[in-house]
Amino acid sequence: MYYIGIDLGGTSIKVGIVSEEGEILIKTSSATPVKKGFEGVLVRIKELIDEVMIEKKIDKKNIAAVGIGIPGACSQEGFVYFASNLFWKKVPLAERLHEMTGLKVYVENDATVAAVGEYIKGVTKGKKNAIFLTLGTGVGGGFIINNKIYSGSHGIGAEVGHMVIGKNFYDCTCGNHGCLETFVSATALIKYCKKLLEENKESLVFHRVDGNLDNLTAKIIFDCARKGDSTALKVIDRMTHYLAIGLANLINLFDPEVIAIGGGVAEAGDVFIEKLREEVKKYIYVKDMNVTEIVLAELKNDAGIIGSGMYAKFNNSSSREIQNYAKMK
């Protein structure tokens, strides 16, 4: 049997067919028609599912279930409480997509399904207690605790991005102040870099955006840091410092075997991972026991499709022991 894995974001929808072993057979994507609302997005998802099934000549009877990772919070029944980037609030995603496709549909937070992907196929494979962080536009989290997916008593846990860790120069979109997300997301890097560039226009960064700060991306900042630009380095140093505090908090609370960092920012992980590990050492409570591995995620852009496909497989199984899947080759 096969699974449909869907990575639903505010910018794009990625859909793939995933094998029992977590391999992607085919994938496609499309911009997310956010403005068309919940039903409009559903229609596009259905089109993409049809597209990959037709292309691969895989019939509905060979699809065991559909998994979707969403940028928000939902119940175990696939009722979405909210997904800010999609402007969704209280929508019955699993129910509606099941009506449209006739397939079983399982919904989870996007970072949680990516954590599942990494646990089954990636860098946290089979680790009893693992935390996955995704650093992108925002910061998401997915937890594996005692070899089980953990998203809390009501499905609203693992919101690592909204852990308050300090004072910042701007508020979080959630209304709080000092959320981890406002220090270490791509958005945070851009904001802080702009702030520094207001004072110092001599930076290489300023040249790379042709003098127009609207063109600034996290990637440009990382590129400039690699070339030794002092402004860019200052931005990365600050991010590394606060990320270390965030990871130390997670270690002091969860004491996991491993923390994996994914998302766009992690793709430039070579720039900061060593320094990050050094800084975390300083902030953990039991300094003699520096035992949590800190690693970069493996599945990159495919984490969402593989993870949601595997999440569907897991939910569709009788034993619901995710542990068994981590033993697959």
Added chain:
Amino acid sequence: MYYIGIDLGGTSIKVGIVSEEGEILIKTSSATPVKKGFEGVLVRIKELIDEVMIEKKIDKKNIAAVGIGIPGACSQEGFVYFASNLFWKKVPLAERLHEMTGLKVYVENDATVAAVGEYIKGVTKGKKNAIFLTLGTGVGGGFIINNKIYSGSHGIGAEVGHMVIGKNFYDCTCGNHGCLETFVSATALIKYCKKLLEENKESLVFHRVDGNLDNLTAKIIFDCARKGDSTALKVIDRMTHYLAIGLANLINLFDPEVIAIGGGVAEAGDVFIEKLREEVKKYIYVKDMNVTEIVLAELKNDAGIIGSGMYAKFNNSSSREIQNYAKMK
């Protein structure tokens, strides 16, 4: 059968005999002879165990096991990595006490055993996901996750007191800056109150300590707050604010059914619990889902003895399903 429950602190050792149902049959206590070192403390513990057994005419063959809650971190085998207030580092507590008593000995962090006590006999009874916080000289934490005790992959998790949440006017004893403990422990209340009193000697607090700030305790601050003293109220407000941020962090991460607050500071919970609940609402990420109960712990001073006794029972059982004990009357 019976269990010996031991609450080992930097100031006192409390020892009791606990029934299968978690009732204390007898208890005693003594100052902790910290200066006599590890072996000296062991001797005193042994004396207290003998005392309660002789007093209750309960023979060793009727004691199934011993549980100890320690102010520090340890392995599952009862090897203590460190316990700062006792000046212990890397001592084989379970092994040595077993040699001295011939009884099976189980060791856990003091807040974790108190969490076990509350889960079996107290205010978090049978809740699938529950967090216990103890606010005393420091701040400790104990987690129940999926109806199991959770202290991490290496026994060094649940260190809630050392979650960094902001900037403070002094450093934490752990070497970090901004730990929750430096905002909400009894020590933190005293430090902040002294700071305010340097500027304003008109406070009722100043009179209550007879002008000598060395006499200041958290209890005096709470008493003065109840009488409307503005300095004391300012201290409690600040504590409540930061405690709300800390609890919101825990809710955003764990999404538990309940958070229970124990320890000395919680005994004055009537002064701040309502305001705390209101503030937490403001800081949680999913504001529509204000579903985590925030309650004061029930077992008070007996939490350590009951909790460690029940921890011993749990560890000594074949199923090790703590869930079953929470069903006891």
